[in-house]
Amino acid sequence: MVEENMSFEDNLKELEEIVANLEKGDVSLDNAIEEFKKAMDLVKACDDKLKDAQDTIAKIVKDNGEITDFNVE
Template sequence: MEDMDFVEKKENFSFEESLEELERIVNRLETGEVPLDDAIEEFNKAMKLVKECDEKLNSAEEAIAKIVNENKEVVEFEVKNEDF
């Protein structure tokens, strides 16, 4: 299973890469054509990626809170649709 080998070899996915890999795994599992043993392995990989994403989001949240606390002010910003 070369896709899962890629996950194991790739030590540090970026947040975006982790989300893409999670989407790939979910799509594969949703087909219902994955053998049970492979599905369990894929699910295990997905759970590891979810944990990594959660840790990265928590770190980002802490960093933002620290910046806001250091500056003692919140700067308003506008999100534009073309940013997405």
């Protein structure tokens, strides 16, 4: 299972490693299937994070420390 709190970078790195390992092809079928499932979970996790993307939410920190939306003029 892909851990929820893993960063996008960690997910991507692990995905790259698993795919490289799968491509070597020297793992047993059972392990390969296990790894493949994990790879698909990671792909989904990465995709989900990318899908969450909306337009950049820009904020501005005011002098008093208050944070409000910042609109580019």
